[in-house]
Amino acid sequence: MSLLPRDVIKIGDGVTLLCAFCAVIWVTLSAWHSDLADKAIIRQGGKIFREVPLARDQQIEVQGPLGISVITIAKRKARITADPSPRQYCVRQGWLERAGEIAICLPNEVSVELLGGTKKYDSLNY
Amino acid sequence: MTASTTNPSRSHTENEQGARILHTVPSDHHIAQMAAIALVLSIIEGALPSPLPGVKPGIANIVTLVVLVRYGWRAAAWVSLLRVIAGSILFGNLFAPGFFLSLSGALCSLAMLAITWQLPERWFGAVTHSICAAFAHIAGQMLVVYVWLIPHSGIIFLFPIFAAAALFFGALNGLLAARLLNTPDT
Numbered sequence: 001m002s003l004l005p006r007d008v009i010k011i012g013d014g015v016t017l018l019c020a021f022c023a024v025i026w027v028t029l030s031a032w033h034s035d036l037a038d039k040a041i042i043r044q045g046g047k048i049f050r051e052v053p054l055a056r057d058q059q060i061e062v063q064g065p066l067g068i069s070v071i072t073i074a075k076r077k078a079r080i081t082a083d084p085s086p087r088q089y090c091v092r093q094g095w096l097e098r099a100g101e102i103a104i105c106l107p108n109e110v111s112v113e114l115l116g117g118t119k120k121y122d123s124l125n126y
Numbered sequence: 127m128t129a130s131t132t133n134p135s136r137s138h139t140e141n142e143q144g145a146r147i148l149h150t151v152p153s154d155h156h157i158a159q160m161a162a163i164a165l166v167l168s169i170i171e172g173a174l175p176s177p178l179p180g181v182k183p184g185i186a187n188i189v190t191l192v193v194l195v196r197y198g199w200r201a202a203a204w205v206s207l208l209r210v211i212a213g214s215i216l217f218g219n220l221f222a223p224g225f226f227l228s229l230s231g232a233l234c235s236l237a238m239l240a241i242t243w244q245l246p247e248r249w250f251g252a253v254t255h256s257i258c259a260a261f262a263h264i265a266g267q268m269l270v271v272y273v274w275l276i277p278h279s280g281i282i283f284l285f286p287i288f289a290a291a292a293l294f295f296g297a298l299n300g301l302l303a304a305r306l307l308n309t310p311d312t
Contacts, residue, residue: 008304012249020257020293028286 037099037114040078042071045109054078054114064108071112078112080105157193157201161208164189168213180267180284181291184299186213187235187259191252191303199236199243206232223275227267234266235259252307256300260292 009017042049044062052060054076062069067084077095085107093103099116168186176182186209194202210232214225242250242258268288272281 008251008301008308009253010249010251012245013251013253013300013304016250016254016257017297020261020296023261024286024289024293027289031282031286 036076036097037078037101037116038076039115040071040073040096041113041115043111043113049110062108062110064105064110066108069105069108069110071110078114079103080110080112083110084108153197153201156197157204157208160189160193160201160205161212164205164209165212165216168209169216172217178287178291180288183295184260184263185302187256188299188303188306190235190239191256191259191300192306194239194243194255195247195252195303195307199240202239203236206236226274227270230266230270231263234262238262251300252303253297253300256303257293257296260296260299261289264288264292 037054039051039053041051042060042062044064049062050060052058052073054073057074058072059081060071060073062071064084068082069080069084069090070082072079072081077097079095080090080093080103083091083105085105090103090105090110090112096103096112096114099114102111102113104111164186167189171182171185174183187206190202190206190209193205210225210228211220214220214222214228217224219225236259238258238261239255242255245254264285268281268285272278
């Protein structure tokens with residue numbers, strides 16, 4: 001007995017399978033699609049330190065209670081390059097490129113958030 | 127824990143002492159047996175590690191599919207709901223969030239099966255039922271999660287993962303059920 005004889009998978013089943021596959025692709029594309037960001041908001045101690053466009057490559061140094069955090073903007077992406085916090089979570093998070101992405105250095109009270117055309121909600125500002 | 131699908135009106139009568147007795151017919155026993163098989167499958171599945179919380183193959187639904195094609199929607203609904211309720215008693219999560227997730231998934235699947243069951247059997251088989259029910263299952267669960275447990279739009283990011291899992295395991299369970307249905311004496 002072969003694995004797929006005609007009466008195990010019928011013609012309609014094939015159609016269903018194909019439709020379901022397309023539906024999954026569509027759901028994936030629409031759920032995981034997000035706008036590329038066009039500016040970054042750098043906060044220190046809860047207040048906006050600077051708003052910078054991603055178009056221009058630059059390095060920004062932010063003074064926090066533990067020391068200086070270095071934020072790099074390059075190729076329309078942003079990341080925290082160096083930070084004095086002990087666990088380095090925000091540095092290891094790497095490049096941010098989509099709107100709504102955020103890197104936070106809690107000990108040094110520095111955060112970088114990317115914004116696009118429309119602001120996406122996440123658990124921090126819900 | 128029985129249910130007469132053939133003649134509900136005589137499912138219980140009163141004997142001489144006035145005590146109510148549950149009369150069962152062979153189809154009740156059959157449903158109970160099928161639900162027991164489904165229960166065993168879901169316990170086996172519970173012992174398997176899951177790569178992602180919430181993603182489960184749902185192999186117990188193979189039994190539901192076989193019952194659906196062989197004995198109709200009512201019998202399948204009984205098997206499915208008995209399995210959910212008895213399973214949650216065994217797992218110890220009756221009326222806990224996990225139970226309501228299972229229940230909402232099962233109810234949505236059954237609603238979907240009530241529709242796909244009407245499709246001409248000549249062209250549509252267990253694979254169609256299985257895939258459609260799997261999608262209804264995750265849609266129902268996600269709705270309950272969104273409305274009740276995590277009212278946050280962020281869960282939409284998980285939806286593609288659950289949808290892909292529903293497609294994969296739905297198709298797999300459907301194929302297995304279709305093969306079982308092709309084998310006589312199941």
